[in-house]
Amino acid sequence: MTYEVRAVVARGKGEPVSVETILVPDPGPGEAVVDVEACGVCHTDLHYREGGIGTDYPYLLGHEAAGIVSAVGPGVTEVAPGDYVILNWRAVCGQCRACKRGRPWYCFDTANATGVMTLADGTPLSPALGIGAFAEKTLVAAGQCTKVDPAAPPQVAGLLGCGVMAGLGAALNTGNVSRGDSVAVIGCGGVGAAAVLGASLAGAAKIIAVDLDERKLVTAKGLGATDTVHAASGDVVAAIQALTGGFGADVVIDAVGRPETYTQSFYARDLAGTVVLVGVPTPEMSLELPLLHLFERGGALKSSWYGDCLPSRDFPMLIDLYLQGRLPLDAFVTETIGLAEVENAFTRMHHGDVLRSVVLF
Structure with a gap:
């Protein structure tokens, strides 16, 4: 048929x-x-x-x-x-x-x-x-x-x-955000907003939302962001460092996927911090960073595919959290x-x- x-x-x-x-x-x-x-x-x-x-x-x-x-x-x-x-x-x-x-x-x-x-x-x-x-x-x-x-x-x-799982998983699975961590999320559309929510679920102490759109920053605050940075108002890296005692965030999630935002993410993390790329670049994009900076900053540079989720494990759990009023x-x-x-x-x-x-x- x-x-x-x-x-x-x-x-x-x-x-x-x-x-x-x-x-x-x-x-x-x-x-x-x-x-x-x-x-x-x-x-x-x-x-x-x-x-x-x-x-x-x-x-x-x-x-x-x-x-x-x-x-x-x-x-x-x-x-x-x-x-x-x-x-x-x-x-x-x-x-x-x-x-x-x-x-x-x-x-x-x-x-x-x-x-x-x-x-x-x-x-x-x-x-x-x-x-x-x-x-x-x-x-x-x-x-x-x-x-x-x-x-x-x-x-x-x-x-x-797709999108919400990608953002939640970027924080919970790929970034391994833990209680007390500081987290910055660059780009707060659907995926980035979900990453903010994921960081909040994980118990992050400070969650910094970064975007060019004030409406998205307001939404991010409603989902657990403790601080916001308007990306057009100045140096994003300096702003994130200022909100984290001058050190940078433990985990920075790039939910945009452009060379500019990835570079910001790289320098906005603390020493031995983690960068998670979940925004999807287009084929013509390329990135250049000093190799010495990659060495001396340590930490981890990760890409998050589908929030590194396992649907059979994650979907039922997250739906249960939703029905409990926790998601x-x-x-x-x-x-x-x-x-x-x-x-x-x-x-x-x-x-x-x-x-x-x-x-x-």
Whole structure:
């Protein structure tokens, strides 16, 4: 059986997205079809539209989603029809060198569905991050479905599928923020705001939010930032040092991903401190630092992939914290929209008007 559903498609580089009819096949071995209930509008989707990730157009956009499993293929035991799931792009293989060493959050051979979703005329679609969830139904690998408590509304639960998890994990997993630490977060959009929240959950004593947009700094304060720095008001490194006794922060999280912000992060950390890069650079960017400074400052320079999360471990735990009132995920949902509003949501996101627009089905 093939399902005809509405979905958001990017047909070419820089072209406005369109809502089109697509064809979703029945799940094959190890696959599942999910009825999408909500999907966040993530900056990664805009990267796909702009050709910043690849050129395998047309793209089926959307990946930050929650929904209900409606069908599974042969051999699937992880989930069953009726399960409420968050979709993830780290379906661990269990067999690669990272998995065999007990580090599945670094899995180097994550699974995607092998079945192909197409346009109505049969043109194959490339699903964003192997998911493609700006669609009423989508086909994924069963391991991309993580069961969570259905008491959490989908517009909130789906955010853990990408941006919020990336920020929380940058602080909790990659940065290993501990009680009493000082933390600076440069860039306080959706991912950076989540990093602020993660640092707060970890018990950081001082959390410094840095951004050019005063609105984002206000939001960061509401999520646990103890101090804010407006990036246009002066020397960001000096400001962070002044707020940390002249030493710099124990952990600095770059949620922008530009050479300028990474350089600020590098020099704004304390000796033997940690830099975490979670903002995604574009291919043409490069970085130059004196090698002596890398040596004499010590510490760790880390990149955070998906917040170094393990969906099967982290998603249910974080949803439980939300349901206990300890993780304010609702604060990230600025607006809920329909499929036809995704293009406008990209514009609002680019202008910094929203933390997250979420498509509700």
